[in-house]
Amino acid sequence: MTILNELGAERVPTWLATTTNPPLTADIIAKIVNNLILIFIVSLLVIVVIVVTIAVCIVRFYRQKNEIRESATGPRTRFRKRDKVLFYGRKMLRKVRSISAATGKKKKMISKLTKKFLQMKKDHLPTQLHVLEPAAEYLQEDVSNVPDQRLPPEVAYMLQSIRMFGVFERPLFLELCKHMQTLHLSAGQFLFRIGDADENFYVVQSGRLNVFITESDSSTVTLKVVKEGDSIASLLSFTDVLTGHPQPYKTVSAQALEESIVLKLPVAAFQEVFEQYPETFVRVIQIIMVRLHRVTFTALHQHLGLSSELVTAPRRKSVAFNSSPAKRGGGAHTNVGSYEENNRTPDLLDSDYTGQSQGNAGFSDGSQQPGVVRKRFTAPIMIGASMSAPVLRHGGGSSASLGQGMENTYPLSTTDEDMDEAMSTAIEAFRMNLGLEDDTLVKDIIHIRDIPAGAYLTKEDSHQDSGLVYNLSGLMAVTQRDGDREILMYHAYSGEFVGALNVLTGEPSVFTVRAKHYTRVAVMPTSAFYSIMSKKPKVVLHVAHIVVKRLSPFVRQIDFAMDWSFVESGRAMYRQGDDSDCTYIILTGRLRSVITRRDGKKQLVGEYSRGDLVGVVETLTCTPRSTTVMAVRDTEIAKLPEGLLNAIKLKYPIVVTRLINLLGHRILGSWQQSSSIASSSAAIENQPSHVNFCTVAVVAVTEDVPLSAFTYELIHSLSAIGTSLRLTSDYMKKVLGSSILESANEYKLNSWCAQQEDKHRIVLYQCDTAMTVWTQRCIRQADCILIVGMGDGEPEVGKAEKLLEHLAVRTQRELVLLHREGGDRPQNTAAWLNARSWCSSHHHLQCPKKMFTKKARHSDYYVKLIRTEPNVHSDFSRLARWLTGTSVxxxxxxxxxxxxxxxxxxxxxxxxxxxxxxxxxxxxxxxxxxxxxxxxxxxxxxxxxxxxxxxxxxxxxxxxxxxxxxxxxxxxxxxxxxxxxxxxxxxxxxxxxxxxxxxxxxxxxxxxxxxxxxxxxxxxxxxxxxxxxxxxxxxxxxxxxxxxxxxxxxxxxxxxxxxxxxxxxxxxxxxxxxxx
Incomplete structure (x- = not known):
C-alpha cells in the first residue's frame, strides 16, 4: 500500500486498489492467444514474401544471363517435327549398353523412398553354400616313383616283400640281410618239397613259382602262383623255429614254373639279432599274433564262416584236481546245468565284478595307461541267493571274497591244504609254460578261482581283462558265435591254458569261454604278464607257442598262401582293368576306391578300413578290376590268392554258401546304390562315404578353442563304444622320452603308434596349436581330421589349416563348430564351409559350460568324468558314433x-x-x-x-x-x-x-x-x-x-x-x- 500511496489513488484503478492479484478470466486468455497467433502469422507471411522476392530476383538474374549468352551465340537451332520423330524412334529401338550415372542415382533414390514409404523389408539373401567337387588329388593316385637308392636291389626286394621287416631299424635289417642267399632255379625245379625243413623266408626276384598242397589221395591243389616281388613264408613256422619247435613241410611244396631267381633268408639269423634287441623281438611276435587274430580268427570267420576248422580239438578226458567237489563241500553241484542252459549265469571275470580286498589289489588292471579308456560293461550280474561267493587267493596267503557286498555265488568249503596244493600246482605250471628258471616272478601274482558250472570267464567281442587262465580241474567250453548259434571250437581240459591270444594282442576276445562243469582255475592278470615280459622277453615266445600249437594244419596252409604287403600313402593297390587274382584284407590303414568313367571323370565309390574285405567280387567272378583302389595313408594288407579261395571251397564246401551270400549282398548293394545315387544331387555324389575310422586327428582353428577339453569329452564318449586312446605331444614325451619327436627316433615312434592302433578301437591324436613336428605326425597318421572352431567366431582359416591342403591331400576332413550350452542357434555355417572347400561335411556341437572354464584346461579335472557313464544323447556321443560308423x-x-x-x-x-x-x-x-x-x-x-x-x-x-x-x-x-x-x-x-x-x-x-x-x-x-x-x-x-x-x-x-x-x-x- 506504500507504493499506491506514493503514486496517488487517482492513478490506480479501483479493482487494483482493492486487491493485488486481479483474476485471469477465459476472455483475457483468449485475447492473449489470438494476439500471439496473429503475430506468428504476420511474421510467417513476411518471411514468405522475403523468400519469394529473393527467389524471383535470382530467377530473373539467371534469365537475363541466359538471354545475354543466347544473343551472343545467335539464334537457337530447333528440330523439325519429322526429324524429332525419327530421332526418338531410333533411340527407342537401339540396344541400351550403358546407363548414365545420374539416371542410376535417381532410380536408387526413388526405390529407397518407395521402400521407406511402404515399409518394405530389405531383400537380403543369406550366404549360400558353394558345393565344390573334391580336389583332383583326392581321387588320384600318387604316380611319382622315388626308390631308395641307398639299399641294394636284393635288400629292397626283401624289405618290400615281407612287411614284418618294416619294424626293424635300418642298421638292424642290414645286419639280417648279411645272411641272405640267392638261389637260381630252372623250370620244374623244386624250391622245397614235403619233408624239407621249414626254416626259411623266400622272395622271388624274377620268374614264377607254383605253391601247392598235396592231399592224402596224392592230388594237388594250387594255393598261389608267386610272381616277381612276392614272398613265400609262414609266420607260424617262423614262430615255431624261434620257440625251438621247428616243423618240416608236411603238405606244402613250391616248384618253379620258369627260370627264376629267389632270395633266401634263414630264420636262424633272427635269433642272433633278437639276443641283442629284445624289444624288437617282442614286437615281432606281437605283430604275428595280431595278424593271426585279425585275419585267421576274425576276418576268415566273419567273411568265410570258418570256425572250428581253424583249431584242433584233441580228445582228452578231464583230469580231476586231487579232491572232488564232494570232498570240498558235499553240497557242491558238479553239474549245475548243461552248456545250453543257465543263460543268466554270472560273468565272474567281468570288469564290473571288482569287489576285492587290499590283498587282491594286484589283480586290478594296472596296465591301463593315462589317457586309455576301456569299454565299460554295466549289465547287472545275476547271482542266485543260495550261492556263496567263490574264494580268491593269491600267493601271499591272504584271501578275498570276489564280489564283496553281493549275494553268495557258490557253496564252497575248501581246506587250506587243498588251496595250498592248488597254488603250488598253478605256480609250477606257469613257471614251466613260461620258460622261467624259478618261480620268483609268478608266485605272488597268481590267483585261484572256483567257477560254478555255466559261468562265463570271458565273452566274445569283450574288452575285459580276463588274463592268462590255467585250468586246474574241470572243463571249459570255448565257443564262437555264428549268427544266432554258438559253434563249439574245442574243450579246454585240466592242464590247458585259455586266453593266451588276447594277452599277447590286447584285442577283444574272439571266443566265449564258459565253465561247462565246476571248474577251478589259476589266473595271471595281463598287467602281471607284461611286468614279467619286461624282465624276461622270451616268455612271449612260450605264450605264442601255446597259441600256435592249438591251430589246425589247415591254418598253416592258409599262412603259406597269404602275403603281407605294405602300400604307401597315395599308391595304388590295384588299378581299374587289372587282372583279379587275389582278395585283400586290411590290417591297418585306409583304402579308397575310385572309378574312372568313360568321359574321364573320376568318382568316389567307397572307403575301406581295418578288417574290411576288398576286391572279393572281381576275384570270385573272374572279371577285371572295376575300380582303382589306393591308400589314403600308409596301409598294411593281407593278400588271399585266388588259389587259396579255391582250396578252401574244395576242402569246406559250406564256404561256398557264405561266398554266394557275400557276393549277392555286394552286387545287390551296388545295384541299389547305382539306381538311387545316379539320380541324386551332386552334393551326395561328392560326399565321401566313411565307416569305422581308426585314427582321428584334431586341429584347432584358433587358439581360443578349448582343444584339450574337447578331446577329453570326445574320448569319454568313445569309451562307450570301444577301447580308445588320447595322444598328445606332452603325453608322448612323458611316456617315450623328451627326444621322441626327433628324427633319429622316428622308427621308435612309428612302431609305438602302430602298436597303439593295434590295441585300441580308435586313437585320438590331439595336434598342437602350431604346425609342429607332432602336428605333422598326427596328420600323417589320421584316417580323418577334425577341424574344430568356435561357432560364434569369425569363419577365418587358421594357420595350421592352410598347411593341411598340402600335407593331407587325400585325408577326409570334417568341420566341427562348438557352441555354448544355452546359446543361440547356429548361424553362418555356409561361410565357414565356403572358406574351407576341403571339408567334406560339418558338425554342430553344443558344449557344456565346464569346457570353457580354466579348470577344464587341466587333465585332473576330467579324471572323475572319465569314470562316469557318458550321455548317449549328448552331441559328443553323436560325434563319437559318427566316427565309429555306429550312428543312428x-x-x-x-x-x-x-x-x-x-x-x-x-x-x-x-x-x-x-x-x-x-x-x-x-x-x-x-x-x-x-x-x-x-x-x-x-x-x-x-x-x-x-x-x-x-x-x-x-x-x-x-x-x-x-x-x-x-x-x-x-x-x-x-x-x-x-x-x-x-x-x-x-x-x-x-x-x-x-x-x-x-x-x-x-x-x-x-x-x-x-x-x-x-x-x-x-x-x-x-x-x-x-x-x-x-x-x-x-x-x-x-x-x-x-x-x-x-x-x-x-x-x-x-x-x-x-x-x-x-x-x-x-x-x-x-x-x-x-x-x-
Whole structure:
C-alpha cells in the first residue's frame, strides 16, 4: 500500500486498489492467444514474401544471363517435327549398353523412398553354400616313383616283400640281410618239397613259382602262383623255429614254373639279432599274433564262416584236481546245468565284478595307461541267493571274497591244504609254460578261482581283462558265435591254458569261454604278464607257442598262401582293368576306391578300413578290376590268392554258401546304390562315404578353442563304444622320452603308434596349436581330421589349416563348430564351409559350460568324468558314433507309408506318415527318446520333412509339439483356405498362405544351420528326377517336399530354376540314403 500511496489513488484503478492479484478470466486468455497467433502469422507471411522476392530476383538474374549468352551465340537451332520423330524412334529401338550415372542415382533414390514409404523389408539373401567337387588329388593316385637308392636291389626286394621287416631299424635289417642267399632255379625245379625243413623266408626276384598242397589221395591243389616281388613264408613256422619247435613241410611244396631267381633268408639269423634287441623281438611276435587274430580268427570267420576248422580239438578226458567237489563241500553241484542252459549265469571275470580286498589289489588292471579308456560293461550280474561267493587267493596267503557286498555265488568249503596244493600246482605250471628258471616272478601274482558250472570267464567281442587262465580241474567250453548259434571250437581240459591270444594282442576276445562243469582255475592278470615280459622277453615266445600249437594244419596252409604287403600313402593297390587274382584284407590303414568313367571323370565309390574285405567280387567272378583302389595313408594288407579261395571251397564246401551270400549282398548293394545315387544331387555324389575310422586327428582353428577339453569329452564318449586312446605331444614325451619327436627316433615312434592302433578301437591324436613336428605326425597318421572352431567366431582359416591342403591331400576332413550350452542357434555355417572347400561335411556341437572354464584346461579335472557313464544323447556321443560308423538315423516318411515303423539294416529307424498320420511322428520321436535311443541324423519326405526339420531345429519334444500343434491349427482354419483360393490353372490354392505358415513355424534358416544333419527329398518335374537337398533354404525345400500336385503350385528352386513338388512321388521312405 506504500507504493499506491506514493503514486496517488487517482492513478490506480479501483479493482487494483482493492486487491493485488486481479483474476485471469477465459476472455483475457483468449485475447492473449489470438494476439500471439496473429503475430506468428504476420511474421510467417513476411518471411514468405522475403523468400519469394529473393527467389524471383535470382530467377530473373539467371534469365537475363541466359538471354545475354543466347544473343551472343545467335539464334537457337530447333528440330523439325519429322526429324524429332525419327530421332526418338531410333533411340527407342537401339540396344541400351550403358546407363548414365545420374539416371542410376535417381532410380536408387526413388526405390529407397518407395521402400521407406511402404515399409518394405530389405531383400537380403543369406550366404549360400558353394558345393565344390573334391580336389583332383583326392581321387588320384600318387604316380611319382622315388626308390631308395641307398639299399641294394636284393635288400629292397626283401624289405618290400615281407612287411614284418618294416619294424626293424635300418642298421638292424642290414645286419639280417648279411645272411641272405640267392638261389637260381630252372623250370620244374623244386624250391622245397614235403619233408624239407621249414626254416626259411623266400622272395622271388624274377620268374614264377607254383605253391601247392598235396592231399592224402596224392592230388594237388594250387594255393598261389608267386610272381616277381612276392614272398613265400609262414609266420607260424617262423614262430615255431624261434620257440625251438621247428616243423618240416608236411603238405606244402613250391616248384618253379620258369627260370627264376629267389632270395633266401634263414630264420636262424633272427635269433642272433633278437639276443641283442629284445624289444624288437617282442614286437615281432606281437605283430604275428595280431595278424593271426585279425585275419585267421576274425576276418576268415566273419567273411568265410570258418570256425572250428581253424583249431584242433584233441580228445582228452578231464583230469580231476586231487579232491572232488564232494570232498570240498558235499553240497557242491558238479553239474549245475548243461552248456545250453543257465543263460543268466554270472560273468565272474567281468570288469564290473571288482569287489576285492587290499590283498587282491594286484589283480586290478594296472596296465591301463593315462589317457586309455576301456569299454565299460554295466549289465547287472545275476547271482542266485543260495550261492556263496567263490574264494580268491593269491600267493601271499591272504584271501578275498570276489564280489564283496553281493549275494553268495557258490557253496564252497575248501581246506587250506587243498588251496595250498592248488597254488603250488598253478605256480609250477606257469613257471614251466613260461620258460622261467624259478618261480620268483609268478608266485605272488597268481590267483585261484572256483567257477560254478555255466559261468562265463570271458565273452566274445569283450574288452575285459580276463588274463592268462590255467585250468586246474574241470572243463571249459570255448565257443564262437555264428549268427544266432554258438559253434563249439574245442574243450579246454585240466592242464590247458585259455586266453593266451588276447594277452599277447590286447584285442577283444574272439571266443566265449564258459565253465561247462565246476571248474577251478589259476589266473595271471595281463598287467602281471607284461611286468614279467619286461624282465624276461622270451616268455612271449612260450605264450605264442601255446597259441600256435592249438591251430589246425589247415591254418598253416592258409599262412603259406597269404602275403603281407605294405602300400604307401597315395599308391595304388590295384588299378581299374587289372587282372583279379587275389582278395585283400586290411590290417591297418585306409583304402579308397575310385572309378574312372568313360568321359574321364573320376568318382568316389567307397572307403575301406581295418578288417574290411576288398576286391572279393572281381576275384570270385573272374572279371577285371572295376575300380582303382589306393591308400589314403600308409596301409598294411593281407593278400588271399585266388588259389587259396579255391582250396578252401574244395576242402569246406559250406564256404561256398557264405561266398554266394557275400557276393549277392555286394552286387545287390551296388545295384541299389547305382539306381538311387545316379539320380541324386551332386552334393551326395561328392560326399565321401566313411565307416569305422581308426585314427582321428584334431586341429584347432584358433587358439581360443578349448582343444584339450574337447578331446577329453570326445574320448569319454568313445569309451562307450570301444577301447580308445588320447595322444598328445606332452603325453608322448612323458611316456617315450623328451627326444621322441626327433628324427633319429622316428622308427621308435612309428612302431609305438602302430602298436597303439593295434590295441585300441580308435586313437585320438590331439595336434598342437602350431604346425609342429607332432602336428605333422598326427596328420600323417589320421584316417580323418577334425577341424574344430568356435561357432560364434569369425569363419577365418587358421594357420595350421592352410598347411593341411598340402600335407593331407587325400585325408577326409570334417568341420566341427562348438557352441555354448544355452546359446543361440547356429548361424553362418555356409561361410565357414565356403572358406574351407576341403571339408567334406560339418558338425554342430553344443558344449557344456565346464569346457570353457580354466579348470577344464587341466587333465585332473576330467579324471572323475572319465569314470562316469557318458550321455548317449549328448552331441559328443553323436560325434563319437559318427566316427565309429555306429550312428543312428531317423527317416520320417510321407503319404503312402501307412504309418509303419520299422528298423533299417544298420541303425536307421524309418517311420511312415502322410497327412494326418504325420502327426504321429511327434509321438514316435517322444517314444524313441524315452527308450534311450539317440537320434544322430534325420531325413524326411512330405510331412516327414516338416517334422524332421522341427526336430533338427529344436531337439526338444515339448517345443516341437507346441510348434506342430500351432501349425496344424492354422492349416485347419477355413478362412485361410478361402483367402488362398485361386483360379485352378495350375493348382487350387495359390500357396501363399501355405508358404507363410511353414516359414513362421520353422523360420527362414539354412539347412546347414540345423543342429543335426538333415536331408529331404523332392520330385523335380522339370528334369523328371529325384532331388536330395542337404543344404540351402530350409523352408523352401520343406515346402517343396510337401507340395501335392494340383493342390499347391510347385516351388521354384532358387539354384537352377527347376520346379519341385512332393518327394513321395519318387521315394516315400528314403532310408537308403543314410547308407550313402
Amino acid at each position: 538315423g531317423l527317416v520320417l516318411g510321407g503319404g503312402g507309408a501307412r504309418g509303419a515303423a520299422h528298423v533299417g539294416m544298420i541303425k536307421s529307424i524309418q517311420v511312415g506318415g502322410g497327412g494326418a498320420r504325420g502327426a504321429a511322428h511327434v509321438g514316435m520321436i517322444k517314444s524313441i527318446q524315452e527308450a534311450g535311443i539317440p537320434i544322430d541324423m534325420v531325413g524326411g519326405v512330405s510331412i516327414g520333412a516338416f517334422m524332421g526339420a522341427l526336430w533338427c531345429s529344436e531337439r526338444n519334444v515339448t517345443t516341437m509339439t507346441q510348434k506342430a500343434r500351432e501349425w496344424s491349427k492354422k492349416m485347419t482354419q477355413w478362412w485361410r483356405q478361402i483367402l488362398d483360393l485361386t483360379y485352378p490353372a495350375t493348382s487350387m490354392f495359390s500357396g501363399a498362405g501355405f508358404n507363410q505358415t511353414i516359414k513362421e513355424t520353422i523360420s527362414d534358416i539354412q539347412i546347414e544351420d540345423l543342429w543335426l544333419p538333415y536331408f529331404t527329398i523332392t520330385t523335380d518335374i522339370t528334369s523328371s528326377s529325384m532331388r536330395i537337398h542337404t543344404h540351402g533354404s530350409l523352408w523352401r525345400y520343406v515346402r517343396s517336399s510337401m507340395t501335392i500336385a494340383g493342390v499347391f503350385p510347385p516351388l521354384c528352386d532358387p539354384k537352377d530354376g527347376h520346379l519341385l513338388i512332393d518327394g513321395c512321388y519318387v521315394n516315400n521312405v528314403p532310408g537308403l540314403f543314410f547308407f550313402v
